[in-house]
Amino acid sequence: MMDRIIIEEAHRETPTVVSLYFTWNLDVKPGQFVMVWIPGLGEVPMSLSMTGHKKCITVKAYGESTRKLCELKKGDFLYLRGPYGKPFSNVKGKKLLMGGGSGMASLRSMIDDQSTGLVAAKTAEEILFEKEFKEKQFITATEDGSKGIKGIITDAMQKIDLSSFDMIYVCGPERMLKAVFDRLKDMNVRAEFSLERSMKCGIGLCDSCSINGFQVCLDGPTFSLDELKYMDEFGRTKLLASGRRVMI
Ligand code: FES
CATH class of the missing domain: 2.40.30.10 (Translation factors)
Known part of the structure; x- marks a missing residue:
């Protein structure tokens, strides 16, 4: 309704x-x-x-x-x-919220005293929700170097101890998700990623959101690091609204 x-x-x-x-x-x-x-x-x-x-x-x-x-x-x-969809796991303790571009939007509601933000954008003016983090708990990377570390999110990841967090939440464009996934997949950390796919129904009927037999609208949009290890379409291909599969 x-x-x-x-x-x-x-x-x-x-x-x-x-x-x-x-x-x-x-x-x-x-x-x-x-x-x-x-x-x-x-x-x-x-x-x-x-x-x-x-x-x-x-x-x-x-x-x-x-x-x-x-x-x-x-x-x-x-x-x-x-x-609709499966929410992020609600984990007590230290959280790292990693957002690329407007991906920070879906992480914003988890900002609290225990959370650190790691936000990447093309330029300083595209950085979202900085003021909602404690001053020392916010790290940025910009591609043009106009704020924070010059580079992409994986450059900023090198500056922090990823294993010190109880959970890492990641949201952003899929290329960024894949780059973060590749950094984390062999580490002893807990992480969840929010995936984006073309969605028509949102309730498991049309299959426009499928990835490796999962439906992002029902089985996701949040997937754990361990789940993604078995999804070889992640970071590689997706369906357009027309039904055509394209490389990411
Ligand atoms: S959006 Fe229709 S099945 Fe997921």
């Missing part, structure tokens, strides 16, 4: 990213996603960047549907169904 919800606040985070705040009386856990309907254009899956009583989606404009979402204002309506 789809809900029509009024937007209480629209906040521009970066030149291409907007957060839309609203109240929705449903229990949503970090890592789960909702299907957002854009009238005339269809639905897009989005994770929530706040999961308490007040909720939020953080949208990066990269196509027609997401551009339309980024134009919404306070008082406009959002059309949502969900929540």
Whole structure:
């Protein structure tokens, strides 16, 4: 069932990213996603960047549907169904939240005193949610060197003791996920990754989100490091909305 919800606040985070705040009386856990309907254009899956009583989606404009979402204002309506999918495991203790680009959105609701953020972006102006971390618990890498370490997320990983964390959560473009996975796969660490796939139904019917026999909408979108070790399509191929399989 789809809900029509009024937007209480629209906040521009970066030149291409907007957060839309609203109240929705449903229990949503970090890592789960909702299907957002854009009238005339269809639905897009989005994770929530706040999961308490007040909720939020953080949208990066990269196509027609997401551009339309980024134009919404306070008082406009959002059309949502969900929540769907397997949430991140809720682990007590030290957490490392690794986000690439707008991937930090789905990790934001897990920020607390025990969490360290490791955020990578192309430029400084694309870095999300820095102020929500404690000052000494935030590390950045930018490709152009405009903030933090010059390089990509795996360059920044070398600066920290990864084994000191009780759980590592990772979200971002799949190439970044794969690069992080390759660094972690032989280490004695716990990690979970949030995968993105083309999604049409969100509820296990259409198979547009399949990867190695798993459906990302039902079996994911969060997968553990150990699960990914057996998924050879991860980081290599994906299905487009048209059904064509392409290299990542
Ligand atoms: S989105 Fe349809 S089966 Fe996953």
